[in-house]
Amino acid sequence: MFAEAPLPAPAPARRVDRTARVALLVLGVLYAVAFLAPVIAPYSPSQQIDIVAMKNRPPSLAHPFGTDRFSRDVLTRVLYGARLSLSIGTLAVLVAAIVGTAYGLVAASFGGVVDTVLMRLLDAMLAIPRVLLLIAILALWNPLPLWMFVVLLGLTGWFDVSRLVRAEALTVREREFVLAAQSLGAGRARIMIRHLLPNVLAPVIVTTTLGIGNVIVLEAALSFIGIGVREPAASWGTMFHEGTEVFAGTWWAALFPGVAIVVTVLCFNIVGDALRAALDPRQLPRAPRALVGTRTAAGTATVQ
Amino acid sequence: MSSAPSTGPLLSVEHLRTYFYTEAGVARAVDDVSFEIGPGETVGLVGESGCGKSVTALSILRLIASPGRIEPGSRMLFEGRDLLELGERDMRRVRGNRIAMIFQEPMTALNPVFTIGDQIAEVSRIHERATRQAAWKRAVEMLELVGIPAPAERAKEYPHQLSGGMRQRVVIAMALVMKPALVIADEPTTALDVTIQAQILDLLKDLQTRFGTSILLITHDMGVVAETVSRVIVMYGGEIVEQARVDRIFAKPHHPYTEGLLGAMPRVGESRERLQTIPGTVPPPTAWPSGCRFHDRCQYAWDRTAREHPPLYEVESGHLSRCHLAQEPQHRLQPHEPLVAQQGAGS
Numbered sequence: 001m002f003a004e005a006p007l008p009a010p011a012p013a014r015r016v017d018r019t020a021r022v023a024l025l026v027l028g029v030l031y032a033v034a035f036l037a038p039v040i041a042p043y044s045p046s047q048q049i050d051i052v053a054m055k056n057r058p059p060s061l062a063h064p065f066g067t068d069r070f071s072r073d074v075l076t077r078v079l080y081g082a083r084l085s086l087s088i089g090t091l092a093v094l095v096a097a098i099v100g101t102a103y104g105l106v107a108a109s110f111g112g113v114v115d116t117v118l119m120r121l122l123d124a125m126l127a128i129p130r131v132l133l134l135i136a137i138l139a140l141w142n143p144l145p146l147w148m149f150v151v152l153l154g155l156t157g158w159f160d161v162s163r164l165v166r167a168e169a170l171t172v173r174e175r176e177f178v179l180a181a182q183s184l185g186a187g188r189a190r191i192m193i194r195h196l197l198p199n200v201l202a203p204v205i206v207t208t209t210l211g212i213g214n215v216i217v218l219e220a221a222l223s224f225i226g227i228g229v230r231e232p233a234a235s236w237g238t239m240f241h242e243g244t245e246v247f248a249g250t251w252w253a254a255l256f257p258g259v260a261i262v263v264t265v266l267c268f269n270i271v272g273d274a275l276r277a278a279l280d281p282r283q284l285p286r287a288p289r290a291l292v293g294t295r296t297a298a299g300t301a302t303v304q
Numbered sequence: 305m306s307s308a309p310s311t312g313p314l315l316s317v318e319h320l321r322t323y324f325y326t327e328a329g330v331a332r333a334v335d336d337v338s339f340e341i342g343p344g345e346t347v348g349l350v351g352e353s354g355c356g357k358s359v360t361a362l363s364i365l366r367l368i369a370s371p372g373r374i375e376p377g378s379r380m381l382f383e384g385r386d387l388l389e390l391g392e393r394d395m396r397r398v399r400g401n402r403i404a405m406i407f408q409e410p411m412t413a414l415n416p417v418f419t420i421g422d423q424i425a426e427v428s429r430i431h432e433r434a435t436r437q438a439a440w441k442r443a444v445e446m447l448e449l450v451g452i453p454a455p456a457e458r459a460k461e462y463p464h465q466l467s468g469g470m471r472q473r474v475v476i477a478m479a480l481v482m483k484p485a486l487v488i489a490d491e492p493t494t495a496l497d498v499t500i501q502a503q504i505l506d507l508l509k510d511l512q513t514r515f516g517t518s519i520l521l522i523t524h525d526m527g528v529v530a531e532t533v534s535r536v537i538v539m540y541g542g543e544i545v546e547q548a549r550v551d552r553i554f555a556k557p558h559h560p561y562t563e564g565l566l567g568a569m570p571r572v573g574e575s576r577e578r579l580q581t582i583p584g585t586v587p588p589p590t591a592w593p594s595g596c597r598f599h600d601r602c603q604y605a606w607d608r609t610a611r612e613h614p615p616l617y618e619v620e621s622g623h624l625s626r627c628h629l630a631q632e633p634q635h636r637l638q639p640h641e642p643l644v645a646q647q648g649a650g651s
Binding site: 111175176179180181182184185186187190194195198199 | 367370396397404407408413414415418426427430475479
């Protein structure tokens, strides 16, 4: 095709990809740390080393992140915090993705009255502020077992996913291969699972990735106001909360979990944006790269 | 498999009416259409876009989505049963199994996320509950049957890796897995370039002789009709306007609309400056013209045609035409500017 046409795209595109790759690497390390926390952490997370002599110690060689006011090793607790915060974030978003995808798919594939009812129901649920609802529930049932906390975060976070899935499924449903599958005798369930689901997964993956970061922040916020994860369990939010109580004197107790939250969320956002750019050409801000995409598509289409 | 050669048609559509209840009014997309397809026969369904041919096809498979509806009083007898009386489960057993459909756009008729082998295999998994391996083996056989080289390797490829012609072969393979008694081919060659068109038509003919399948070929291309079918049904305005054997249609078309379609077709050995066109466009199905639905575009129209809706006249044995010329042939001698052209000039 137009080989001489100027294509200045690759350079900036590469740089974004590299950032995303670094972010992905950082996330990989974080998950590894979370998984291996018991192996690599120098202490046990609730071990009080010496409540009199070792409390509120600044970072040192023995305690790189210092110790908190109960003389626990902050580094150890940040490592274990990765475990809790990442699994809460990941699992809650997984719950949200599954519920939201199922809801959106059912609405789109049944259509008509079912769709209308489900969507109005969704509007009603969206009218309830998520944080307020969470605070109310967490204040009433106190303390909630951890798994229920995770499910709760998931069950209040699937609305966006379901809207996205419904919108996407509605357009996929009109594509000819769905009609073709029906003409070959496929039933509704088969159409939904085999033909709609795989074709709507891309946006779900993007929102899910971005969602993990959001849930980690939400968990930190709830823990910060004292109704999320409870002591002595170490999530980054609880640690930050605790650290700020004596922030002036012992900055390290709040700083390191805070940094962990920021780095993690940042990485999830970068990876999520990169995925969006890669999976969804319509939302791509950089036009030149979409051009490259169409060129290859046209190229394969004209072969033979 | 179909039983011993039964007498009578394979599919008999009687008074099929498919209406769409839109906000702009009731669109009578298919309005009292009756025709038959015999075992092993190839019938061409011809007409412009919007004449109701695709809706007819989807009606046979009962794939009309809301706000469309097949009206009560319609009947579609197929292998001794009225398709309109089947429950959804039984109807699903007919689709892809006894009646299959080939679509116009091979680019979009395949699911982009599965390999072609997987998609062909799905058909026997639906209808025969075949095991994964058996279904896959069958898929490879089907690919070979439709003339795809190295079928075992090709089966593992995704639709985007194939050319348009290859993809249409895959779509045909999917339709033929269960060796259906009837294949409805909706513009199967329109999206393909001319050399590939001929190959696909040859393939269809070849498979038909091999399996004895009946084919309902939907097209707007009279050239495709001439090459492929034995009988032609011409549709206009949601109705059948002419029906005859293919040689009859080409030698002695009766309905002015059919004449127009043939005039719009290039022929080898004929040098004409430009092809004829039929003036005007197909009217919207929410407001068919009164009388003969073609009268405003017809160069022979006279007062009766605007007033009185013509029935299907039998102009000769087996040759039907919905035109008053059957009773008053003298009007054919006075062609004039059709109504739409006059109105167009006036406005």
